[in-house]
Amino acid sequence: MTRKLYYENPYLASFQTSLINQGQDENGEWYAVLESTGFYPEGGGQPYDTGLLNGIEVNRVEEVDGEIRHYLVSSLDAENGLVEGKIDWERRIDHMQQHTGQHILSAAFDNLFALRTVGFHLGREESTIDLDTSALESSHIEEAEKLANQIVLENRPIETRWVTKEEAEKLPLRKSLAVEEDIRLVIIPDFDYNGCGGTHPSSTCEVGMIKILAIEKEKKKYRVSFVAGNRSFRQFSKKNHILGKLTPLLNAPQEEMEAAILKLLETKNALEKKLEEANDKLIAFEASQMRLNRENTDLPVTGLFENRPIQELQKLARAIVMEENGTKAVLIAKNGDKLQLVCAKSSDARGNIKEAVNSALSLINGRGGGNETFAQGGGDATITPSELLSKLLANL
Structure with a gap:
């Protein structure tokens, strides 16, 4: 071997x-x-x-x-x-810091609140532990993190020891052993006794700062994301750099950024609402003009567009048929290499909109849906918008 x-x-x-x-x-x-x-x-x-x-x-x-x-x-x-x-020493020391950081953090949760770690993943950017609990308070997070970093600052020795099963059973192990032979323990005296085959530094101070980044509820357990050592330094540097850029943009110091962002979001939402209301008025006006400009009131109101979202076509079609009895609307937009169409009719108008749309969609390898009075769909631009319009008018 x-x-x-x-x-x-x-x-x-x-x-x-x-x-x-x-x-x-x-x-x-x-x-x-x-x-x-x-x-x-x-x-x-x-x-x-x-x-x-x-x-x-x-x-x-x-x-x-x-x-x-x-x-x-x-x-x-x-x-x-x-x-x-x-x-690659940078990779090795990083793994040692994260792995030992996990031991310390898991022991902190266990010692303080009897919350057992049932899963561990050492990722490239951050690591996670899974806690066997369906309830986790913010105070648990704060106290466990505080204790973990206290253990780091105390510069406690980290011992590794090969023991027999009988010797292991006499120690206060944090979790049961997965093997019965070649048992290797990683020990932080008077704090954590755990079976482990990984590499670890000789003292807790080498782990560096342990910082919890997030918690996530997963069924009957909680996943805690954290970083330790050099990763904590990089996280702090990155976030401090981002905050430094945001300070002049928001015209607010770091401690007031949350309030500044909330105010900005409120303003944004209010402006978006006003913009939507204005757009709806423009669409209503456009619909009335399209009804007035058609040459024959017995024919559907039609429109061909370039790069117009189907959501706007839907609003426009509804506005066209809403204000006038016996009205139909056929709207088509060419968006890139796709054709999208919306057809509608007032409730008293003759014809079946869904059947007409489905027949036209077969020409463009399209798919759609709707009902007798309103339908929509889209497909490949295998024919011109005018050709598709002619097909729809013939079907109606």
């Missing part, structure tokens, strides 16, 4: 070893198996390490059938079987 250097020294960023073998898997990907490795394989909620072996990129590491495979972008040139490994 490969010697696991990442357990002996999680701070090992480079190492030398010997090549046991290399080959290709069923997908043709090259991989190498080493006598010893500092690369952590994916497992226990922690992603794998990446880096280089003799200058060749290692893009993932997995434990397959008891052997640790280092997947490579190409075959490994190992003269005399010697291999030099270099770990």
Whole structure:
């Protein structure tokens, strides 16, 4: 078996070893198996390490059938079987901070409120824990976050220990063990005792600030999103940069931004309402003009348009047939490479609007819906709007 250097020294960023073998898997990907490795394989909620072996990129590491495979972008040139490994240290320390941050945050929820963590995901931007509870108060979030950061500031030691099942049972484990052999515990004395196979720093201060970003209700549990360490710094920097840009735009300091945005939204909604009312008046006026301008009052009111939303066609068609008995309206718009149509009639007018529209839609591979007095649809511009209009008029 490969010697696991990442357990002996999680701070090992480079190492030398010997090549046991290399080959290709069923997908043709090259991989190498080493006598010893500092690369952590994916497992226990922690992603794998990446880096280089003799200058060749290692893009993932997995434990397959008891052997640790280092997947490579190409075959490994190992003269005399010697291999030099270099770990992407920024990725490793990030994973250590997030994983240990999860231990601390989960223990804080457990110790304070007996809320157990039943799921953990270490993502690229943020991580999540799932709490086994159907109720979570904002005070729970604040107190757990406060305690977690207090543990960080106290610079408590983090111990890793291999124990037997009997030895583990004598300790106040936060959750039951998933294995009965090769038991590895990660311990923050007098705070958290947890079985874990991940890599962790030697003290809590190295985790850095732990910040909860959001909570989300999911069935009978709550998902808590958080960041730790360097990610917390990046989050703070990014949000501070955004707030700095918003300050002059809103003409308000950060503490007054919420009120400024609410006022802005109220103004926006009021303006949109006025604009909609004005647009409705314009459509009503347009409808009356279209009725007046038709040459024959026995024929439907028609209109051909370019790049006009179907929602406006609907309003216009209804306005046309609303004010005059025995009226029909046929409106068509060419929007890009699509034709859209709306047809309507007053309740006393003859004909079936839906049947006429369905017949015309077959010419443009279209689909639509409606009823006897009002129907709409759209399809491909395989014919001109004028040709489609002629078809509709013939059907009506």
